[in-house]
Amino acid sequence: MREVLVGLGSCGLAAGGLKIYQRFAELLGSDCNGAVLKKTGCIGMCYAEVLVEVRDEEKGSTFYGNVTPDKVERIVESHVKNGKAIPEWVVSPNGSNSKQKRIVLRNCGVIDPDNLDEYLAREGYQALEKALTQMTPAEVIQTIADAGLRGRGGAGFPTGTKWRLAAASKDTQKYVICNADEGDPGAFMDRSLLESDPHSVLEGMVIAAYAIGADTGYIYVRAEYPEAVKRLRHAIAQATARNLLGSNILGKGFQLNIHLKEGAGAFVCGEETALIASIEGRRGMPKVRPPFPVEAGLWGHPTCINNVETLANVPWILLRGSEAFSALGTEGSKGTKVFALAGKVKRGGLVEVPMGMTINEVIYDIGGGTLSGKPFKAVQIGGPSGGCIPASLGDTPVDYEQITATGAIMGSGGMVVMDETTCMVDMARFFLAFTQNESCGKCTFCRIGTKRMLEILERICAGKGKEEDIALLSELGEQIKSSSLCGLGQSAPNPVLTTLRYFLDEYTAHIRDKKCPAKSCLPLVEFHIVEDKCTGCGLCVEACAVGAISGAKKSPHKIDVLKCVRCGKCITVCNQGAIEKR
Amino acid sequence: MIQQNENNRMARGAFERMLWRHRGEPGKLIPLLQAAQDSYGYVPQSAIEQISDVTGIPSAEICGVITFYKQFRLKPLGRHIIRLCKGTACHVVGAETISQVLCDELNIAPEETTEDGLFTFTVVACLGCCSLAPAMMIDDQTYGRLTPQKIRNLIRQYRRNAQKTAGVAASAKA
Numbered sequence: 118m119r120e121v122l123v124g125l126g127s128c129g130l131a132a133g134g135l136k137i138y139q140r141f142a143e144l145l146g147s148d149c150n151g152a153v154l155k156k157t158g159c160i161g162m163c164y165a166e167v168l169v170e171v172r173d174e175e176k177g178s179t180f181y182g183n184v185t186p187d188k189v190e191r192i193v194e195s196h197v198k199n200g201k202a203i204p205e206w207v208v209s210p211n212g213s214n215s216k217q218k219r220i221v222l223r224n225c226g227v228i229d230p231d232n233l234d235e236y237l238a239r240e241g242y243q244a245l246e247k248a249l250t251q252m253t254p255a256e257v258i259q260t261i262a263d264a265g266l267r268g269r270g271g272a273g274f275p276t277g278t279k280w281r282l283a284a285a286s287k288d289t290q291k292y293v294i295c296n297a298d299e300g301d302p303g304a305f306m307d308r309s310l311l312e313s314d315p316h317s318v319l320e321g322m323v324i325a326a327y328a329i330g331a332d333t334g335y336i337y338v339r340a341e342y343p344e345a346v347k348r349l350r351h352a353i354a355q356a357t358a359r360n361l362l363g364s365n366i367l368g369k370g371f372q373l374n375i376h377l378k379e380g381a382g383a384f385v386c387g388e389e390t391a392l393i394a395s396i397e398g399r400r401g402m403p404k405v406r407p408p409f410p411v412e413a414g415l416w417g418h419p420t421c422i423n424n425v426e427t428l429a430n431v432p433w434i435l436l437r438g439s440e441a442f443s444a445l446g447t448e449g450s451k452g453t454k455v456f457a458l459a460g461k462v463k464r465g466g467l468v469e470v471p472m473g474m475t476i477n478e479v480i481y482d483i484g485g486g487t488l489s490g491k492p493f494k495a496v497q498i499g500g501p502s503g504g505c506i507p508a509s510l511g512d513t514p515v516d517y518e519q520i521t522a523t524g525a526i527m528g529s530g531g532m533v534v535m536d537e538t539t540c541m542v543d544m545a546r547f548f549l550a551f552t553q554n555e556s557c558g559k560c561t562f563c564r565i566g567t568k569r570m571l572e573i574l575e576r577i578c579a580g581k582g583k584e585e586d587i588a589l590l591s592e593l594g595e596q597i598k599s600s601s602l603c604g605l606g607q608s609a610p611n612p613v614l615t616t617l618r619y620f621l622d623e624y625t626a627h628i629r630d631k632k633c634p635a636k637s638c639l640p641l642v643e644f645h646i647v648e649d650k651c652t653g654c655g656l657c658v659e660a661c662a663v664g665a666i667s668g669a670k671k672s673p674h675k676i677d678v679l680k681c682v683r684c685g686k687c688i689t690v691c692n693q694g695a696i697e698k699r
Numbered sequence: 700m701i702q703q704n705e706n707n708r709m710a711r712g713a714f715e716r717m718l719w720r721h722r723g724e725p726g727k728l729i730p731l732l733q734a735a736q737d738s739y740g741y742v743p744q745s746a747i748e749q750i751s752d753v754t755g756i757p758s759a760e761i762c763g764v765i766t767f768y769k770q771f772r773l774k775p776l777g778r779h780i781i782r783l784c785k786g787t788a789c790h791v792v793g794a795e796t797i798s799q800v801l802c803d804e805l806n807i808a809p810e811e812t813t814e815d816g817l818f819t820f821t822v823v824a825c826l827g828c829c830s831l832a833p834a835m836m837i838d839d840q841t842y843g844r845l846t847p848q849k850i851r852n853l854i855r856q857y858r859r860n861a862q863k864t865a866g867v868a869a870s871a872k873a
Contacts (some may be wrong), residue, residue, distance in 0.1 A: 275832050399764065548787075
């Protein structure tokens with residue numbers, strides 16, 4: 118018997134996965150040697166979407182990458198019906214999976230996320246049963262503490278300690294919240310996890326609620342993730358129907374009701390006090406801590422907030438024991454970490470590696486190196502709160518303390534690879550523009566300081582930078598870090614400070630030489646037409662607003678550098694790729 | 700026109716039912732605003748007043764919440780919403796150029812609606828399909844690995860479809 122699985126996470130859907138699924142459904146019809154067609158979540162190899170897995174009982178799994186509707190027929194005829202794989206279309210998961218260790222992603226791309234039975238068949242809710250029948254809440258907390266699990270949302274606070282603090286409160290009303298407000302641009306771990314294996318997160322939440330004594334839970338999820346919201350809603354209904362959620366969980370008299378709260382588009386709501394304010398229906402602005410949410414959180418009651426990935430680790434730890442988890446990783450960082458590998462990397466996607474693996478290993482052994490094949494220049498870790506780590510520090514292991522030492526942070530797990538065509542000053546400007554825009558405005562330094570920093574960076578990118586700007590940027594950065602209330606402001610200058618630390622030469626090239634070494638800041642580059650490539654079609658002449666391009670039809674054109682205002686429009690209209698930046 | 704009024708009436712009905720059902724519950728302001736936006740496509744002044752009347756939350760506070768979150772709109776949207784991703788992964792592969800091309804093709808700036816009411820162009824922080832960068836969504840459909848040419852073709856295709864349906868509607872009327 119063979120099974121056909123089509124990856125239908127957001128990535129797969131965006132690449133046209135639904136059409137592929139429908140085509141398979143048409144071709145397989147009602148009976149096809151008993152083959153079964155299934156939907157699944159994110160398989161992790163997003164670079165090769167649409168992905169289709171053909172699972173053979175005897176021969177194991179074969180993955181087909183970049184599947185288009187025309188390829189479906191041959192896959193069905195040759196492989197599904199006759200058992201003959203098509204080697205030229207196969208993508209090998211070995212390159213990207215061999216060094217991975219899947220704990221959080223154990224079910225992603227393996228099960229149908231809408232089918233509770235498939236989750237149950239893979240030890241689903243067994244950890245919950247074990248906790249409710251064999252363990253006291255204190256024992257559950259001790260197991261998580263012994264495992265050394267730390268919060269995967271970015272800051273790395275020990276989960277066991279957080280639970281113990283929440284459990285210690287005498288308040289009769291407590292809450293658990295799952296923070297699924299994944300806002301970092303370039304990060305999609307939580308989305309994929311919620312879409313591909315929602316029950317593992319729900320199970321983790323119920324265990325957390327049991328451990329601290331909460332009876333109500335909230336999942337705060339980004340409204341920009343419609344597919345995740347849909348699947349979560351479905352999963353909650355299924356679990357409630359089977360008494361895995363609700364008023365009498367597994368018949369043990371334990372109660373937990375989970376509500377879904379859709380965010381309304383504010384990055385700062387990923388911060389826990391802002392998130393609470395948002396659930397309460399107010400503007401999502403952070404508060405002074407203490408009191409911490411574990412003492413006085415949602416509506417003044419003790420509230421335990423955990424990240425999606427943290428919660429998905431919990432069932433695994435309870436079933437396998439704390440030693441199995443703490444055996445992985447480094448001294449201070451145990452277990453695994455999921456990264457969203459993106460940018461100029463060959464095999465981008467979702468990867469899960471044991472803590473302690475070096476950045477080089479993640480990029481080269483798992484990601485397959487850069488698109489161009491040249492060495493990478495820098496890697497951005499931790500999104501807008503993180504920083505750019507240069508290739509020279511590629512041996513840094515993935516570990517909370519070691520990454521923090523470079524000036525970046527572990528963050529939620531975005532890892533964007535950059536090569537020599539990425540300008541680091543522009544990168545710093547990009548991230549600061551993001552945090553500046555998302556600053557809630559409560560703290561003066563975050564509100565106004567980031568604005569001033571952004572203006573300076575824009576000036577530098579436009580070739581109008583001054584020598585003293587560099588010192589001013591560092592000074593402002595340090596001040597914003599020390600005088601902001603929440604993580605957003607405290608980390609907003611990180612991308613600027615790390616690029617200043619490792620790529621100062623690029624800043625000076627912009628300021629002194631008025632050159633952008635990556636040829637990415639348009640005001641600092643010159644446009645030229647490559648004669649051999651130009652067909653003289655005249656499209657660029659039409660597009661140029663200042664009449665800087667001239668030349669007779671069907672013979673190579675020329676750009677007058679003095680007239681050119683460097684808007685870059687000619688590049689977007691040229692079909693020959695004949696316009697070059699120098 | 701009659702059809703449109705009918706639709707409006709139904710939308711109002713759904714929103715009002717939700718409003719009365721949840722009026723006493725704490726923390727319902729954001730879901731109520733989301734319901735209003737789902738019903739009308741934006742949050743009209745009348746909805747703000749209604750929410751304020753029923754829940755007792757001052758309308759100034761409601762406006763404060765609306766303007767804090769990016770999701771809420773105080774103006775009607777175009778027929779198609781274009782959401783261009785400007786996440787990190789999209790940025791490094793040229794989202795800025797894509798944005799420029801869209802502005803040129805639509806003849807509007809980001810966060811504006813075209814004069815014919817066909818498109819609203821907005822920029823979002825991250826759509827989360829980084830491996831398809833540069834990416835954008837038109838309504839619920841995601842388009843990845845964009846190039847300037849691909850975008851121009853797409854927009855023109857939407858325009859042609861709109862003209863076609865307008866033509867069909869006109870001839871049906873006649």
